Each structure stands twice: as structure tokens, then as C-alpha cells.
Amino acid sequence: MNYKFLIIICFFLGLTNINSQENKKTKVFLLAGQSNMDGRAKASGLSEIDKKRLKAAQNNVTLYYNFSEGKPLDTAKAEKHTGKKFGADYLFGPELFFGIKMSEKYPDHNIVLIKRSKGGMSLYGAWNPDWSIEKATLMNEQKQPKLYSEFIQYSKKVLENLSNYEICGMLWVQGETDSSKRFGTKPANTYESNLKKLISCVRKDINQPNLPFLLFQVGHGEVVEGMKNTAKEDKNVVLIPQEKDRNSKFYFERNPMPLGHYTTKSMKKIGTLFYDYFMKNF
Numbered sequence: 001m002n003y004k005f006l007i008i009i010c011f012f013l014g015l016t017n018i019n020s021q022e023n024k025k026t027k028v029f030l031l032a033g034q035s036n037m038d039g040r041a042k043a044s045g046l047s048e049i050d051k052k053r054l055k056a057a058q059n060n061v062t063l064y065y066n067f068s069e070g071k072p073l074d075t076a077k078a079e080k081h082t083g084k085k086f087g088a089d090y091l092f093g094p095e096l097f098f099g100i101k102m103s104e105k106y107p108d109h110n111i112v113l114i115k116r117s118k119g120g121m122s123l124y125g126a127w128n129p130d131w132s133i134e135k136a137t138l139m140n141e142q143k144q145p146k147l148y149s150e151f152i153q154y155s156k157k158v159l160e161n162l163s164n165y166e167i168c169g170m171l172w173v174q175g176e177t178d179s180s181k182r183f184g185t186k187p188a189n190t191y192e193s194n195l196k197k198l199i200s201c202v203r204k205d206i207n208q209p210n211l212p213f214l215l216f217q218v219g220h221g222e223v224v225e226g227m228k229n230t231a232k233e234d235k236n237v238v239l240i241p242q243e244k245d246r247n248s249k250f251y252f253e254r255n256p257m258p259l260g261h262y263t264t265k266s267m268k269k270i271g272t273l274f275y276d277y278f279m280k281n282f
Helices: 003-024 048-056 080-086 093-106 133-138 147-160 191-205 222-233 264-281
Strands: 027-031 061-065 090-092 108-117 165-173 213-214 237-240
Touching: 027 093, 027 147, 061 080, 061 093, 080 090, 093 264, 108 147, 108 237, 133 147, 133 165, 147 191, 165 264, 191 213, 213 264, 222 237, 237 264
Parallel strands: 027 108, 027 165, 061 108, 165 213, 213 237
Antiparallel strands: none
16 A cells, blocks of 8 residues: 555545635524523523533534623523522523524534623613613613623624624514613603614624514513514514413413513523524524
């Protein structure tokens, strides 16, 4: 056997493999919202099968979460106050099972999830692309971050270090704070226009004029009507509904009050439905 020839062949096969990894297509998804996007589902409730699926997904799914460096998809260490409140060391949001399902569908792609979320924040105030001190003060968010601008800056910073990628869509879970009447009627009354503004600004700021938006129905009253109207008028916006019927596919169990927020089972379903709606519509 000609060993020199064999070494050359192995060398070029190695280069081919390296190049194929570097040229691997990357699918990027943006995620944003308040506490139910941040995630309050207990990781301790994950089954052994769930854990095995997550471990497999870590091979090709990277999560960028609240300014952190990219890490393999995983549950998040709870902040001290939140962990004590929910009795959990690790929590997760919709990204976990959305990422798992995407990994299973596209095992030969890299999947990048960029998430910016913070509990209790409104679209009228902190998340508003047209942020103003007056709007933030009305929501008692004048000392909170300007979440929209932070989110865009963070996303662009991550994207600068990626190659051969496509931004596939954005997941939005927010609306509870704007539904609250303790801030008056203006946040709910203007939710629809603010949501449409958010969508148009994201599309413009990341140069994706037809970017798909997937909304999860939270809140009530005019906030929900605003979500429904937006999804009806924009073919690239879809809404995952909620229903009060416990037998409905769209019933999502929450922790008893005063905790609220979605249980592990419900959050798993929410992440899966985000995947299902994306695949069905886009």
C-alpha cells in the first residue's frame, strides 16, 4: 500500500469534514418578552426522556440568553429571589422544547436562539421601540432597561459572529403587564398599535422585512384583541391561542396564585406549539 497516498487522502477528507462543519447552515430565532418568556417552569419536572432529548439537542442548539455568551441549550440557574419564590434552582421557558424540536427536525443544521427577557415589563414602557421617560414612568419602569434597544443591540452583536445564517423568525410572549388596569387604560388601549410598531421595527432593524412573528396569547381584554387583530392583518404573524376549557388543546395549567406562571408541563407544550406553528405556517 502507498502510505503517502493514504495520508494525503485522509488529510483531504479531514479538510472536507472541517469545511462541511464551517459551512453548516445556521437557523436563527429571536425570542423576547416578560416572565413567561423568561421562564418559570421547574426543570426538576423534566422526565428522563426529556433530559435525553435535551442532551441530544445540545449538539447543535446554542442559546444566547440576556447578554450571556452562547452556550448549549439548557435550563437556566434561577436568580435567588425567583428561585426561592418558585422553590426551584433551575427554570426554563419556551426556548427549551422549541429548541429540542428544531434540533430533531434539523440535526444537520446549527440552531441559534437569541433571547432577551425580563419579568414584569410592559410593551407600553420598557419594550416600546418609541421609548420615552413619560411612558416608562406611567408603568413605573423609568429605572428599568430600555429593553427594545438592548434586544436589538444584543441580537446584532451575536449575528456579527455568525456566518451562513438565516433569521427564521421571532417568538414573543408578553402582554400581562399591559393588561393590568393599575396603570390606567392607555397601555391596553394602545397595545395593538405598539405591537405592530414592535414588529415593524424589529423587521427594519435586522433587515428582514417579512420576518415571521409567532405570538403566544397572554393577558386579556384589549391586549388579546390586539394580538388577534395583528395576526389577522399580517400574513407573517401567527397567534397561539389560549382557552379556559381544561379539555382543550390550548389550555395551559398554571401554578396556584400568588405564584401563577406556567407549570413544567404547560411550558413544554408552549415550546412545542411554537415549533408546530412555525413549521405549519412558515
